[in-house]
Amino acid sequence: MNTLSLSARAGLLKPSPTLAITSKANAMKAEGIDVVSFGAGEPDFNTPQPICDAAIEAINQGFTKYTPSAGIPALRKAISEKLSRENGLTYSNDQIIVSCGAKHSVYNTVQVLIDPGDEVILIAPYWMTYADQILLAGGVPVIVQASAENGFVPDYDQLKAAVSSKTKAILVNSPSNPTGAVLPRETLKEIAALALRHDLWIISDEIYEHLIYDGEKHTALASLGSDVYDRTITINGCSKSYAMTGWRVGYAAAPLAVAKAMSNFQDQVTSNPTSFAQRGAVIALGLPATSMEAMRVEFEARRDLIHQLLTAIPGVKMLKPKGAFYAFPDISAYLGPDLKSDVDLATYLLDEAKVAVVPGSVFQGFGHIRLSYATSRADIEKGVARIAEALSKRIA
Ligand SMILES: Cc1ncc(COP(=O)(O)O)c(C=O)c1O
Structure with a gap:
């Protein structure tokens, strides 16, 4: 018997696909590749x-x-x-x-x-x-x-x-x-x-x-x-x-x-x-x-922008979020025998479009991806254009 085993509790937590994608995105950035990241769950504003x-x-x-x-x-x-x-x-x-x-x-x-x-x-x-x-x-x-x-x-x-x-x-x-x-x-x-x-x-x-x-x-x-x-x-x-x-x-x-x-x-x-x-x-x-109204107003404008850009991609369905700073589009129209899941699709977007998103299944939201819009409007435009381009290579 291995007396140096870990607790059963330690084994409960599985490595997260988000971390795998994030570390791959970071490694790409370190190589000088221009990756647009929609992963962050934090405001891109400074603390007042x-x-x-x-x-x-x-x-x-x-x-x-x-x-x-x-x-x-x-x-x-x-x-x-x-x-x-x-x-x-x-x-x-x-x-x-x-x-x-x-x-x-x-x-x-x-x-x-x-x-x-x-x-x-x-x-x-x-x-x-x-x-x-x-x-x-x-x-x-x-x-x-x-x-x-x-x-x-x-x-x-x-x-x-x-x-x-x-x-x-x-x-x-x-x-x-x-x-x-x-x-x-x-x-x-x-x-x-x-x-x-x-x-x-x-x-x-x-x-x-x-x-x-x-x-x-x-x-x-x-x-x-x-x-x-x-x-x-x-x-x-x-x-x-x-x-x-x-x-x-x-x-x-x-x-x-x-x-x-x-x-x-x-x-x-x-x-x-x-x-x-x-x-x-x-x-x-x-x-x-x-006091934080300017940040909220900016997030609302970005929400409108990302919603407009994502829903303009054929086959992408998305509700307009009413709060927080995440877009959660349904991309299931783009899944198929080669890209079977949202995890595969997120990996494809990183490799093909140099865009980091979080697979929806991480949140039990299968067939979706999560994009944080706590990032600049310029990055939203650039990143979603790249996603549209990469998806256009697949049949919607
Ligand atoms: C729903 C929800 N609750 C709590 C937190 C954690 O916030 P904190 O930074 O205060 O730990 C997060 C962070 O992403 C969140 O999304």
């Missing part, structure tokens, strides 16, 4: 200067030591005020746990709610991290496939059919990565009703809440009633709204017992998020809602 200044000042003042694990009081207060001001939600500081990015907040949440064998309902296409984190906790992701025809909005019967005696939670992400779908308020109410009827937790990842278009309004799931609030863990963070991906500041707002468990958990795993990053986040959370 006042946020940077606050962090620099914090370092210069020696604010470089451990802080309370769950975050500095000033930041928990700023988050509580943001939730009240923007979402109509009341949370005490104790109900807010600041973590090293929203990804970490989701991880903590799953770890304190899910036991081995518990089922968690995921609405596909979904951000792949959710499924992997559920598996790491020994949980079982149960997938509800939302169709492009329905705007990637699941219907109630589908959701109901996914509930079993083992269901512990339902995870919602609106606006969505990768589809850009914004779930209608009615659907959120149906999800809430289902959770109430079957006594489920709701994990609501609202990280793209500020990146929303066409005058759509974000609804915080926890705001749908006090009984919903009592079973909802809201996940959010600074990465996408304030162009702060590298700062690693995310948070969860939760019922007190959940928040306490997350705080204890974080105590033993990471301790606090970076001290001076938290000082920057205090400034970010206090900025008026209009």
Whole structure:
């Protein structure tokens, strides 16, 4: 017997096709090849200067030591005020746990709610991290496939059919990565009703809440009633709204017992998020809602541009996303015996067109590809023209 084996848990995570494509794209770039990359899940804007200044000042003042694990009081207060001001939600500081990015907040949440064998309902296409984190906790992701025809909005019967005696939670992400779908308020109410009827937790990842278009309004799931609030863990963070991906500041707002468990958990795993990053986040959370409006407006214009260019390619079908910064076109018309899957097609686009995209199957969105439009309009035009050219060599 090999006594030096790894844990079974380590074997749960499979190498991701995204990483394979990204490392190939990077290797091509290193060789001097002009690759257009639509892979990045982060704004191409700089963090606003006042946020940077606050962090620099914090370092210069020696604010470089451990802080309370769950975050500095000033930041928990700023988050509580943001939730009240923007979402109509009341949370005490104790109900807010600041973590090293929203990804970490989701991880903590799953770890304190899910036991081995518990089922968690995921609405596909979904951000792949959710499924992997559920598996790491020994949980079982149960997938509800939302169709492009329905705007990637699941219907109630589908959701109901996914509930079993083992269901512990339902995870919602609106606006969505990768589809850009914004779930209608009615659907959120149906999800809430289902959770109430079957006594489920709701994990609501609202990280793209500020990146929303066409005058759509974000609804915080926890705001749908006090009984919903009592079973909802809201996940959010600074990465996408304030162009702060590298700062690693995310948070969860939760019922007190959940928040306490997350705080204890974080105590033993990471301790606090970076001290001076938290000082920057205090400034970010206090900025008026209009302060990042120029970024949102630019993303909306790019969304229009990429939608127009992609849907002009024969055979490519695409919904106009209502939020986030991803296009998720259906390219299945271009699959065939030689390119059998979206992974093959993404590889073909990289080799043939020198364009990096993420295969849709990574998100359980088969026959699609994901393009992040958090990149310049010039790159959007150049990259989509190259895709059109490469696809034109195949029969649509
Ligand atoms: C839906 C969703 N939630 C959470 C995150 C993670 O954000 P953070 O940088 O705060 O960890 C991402 C990042 O891509 C995301 O797409």
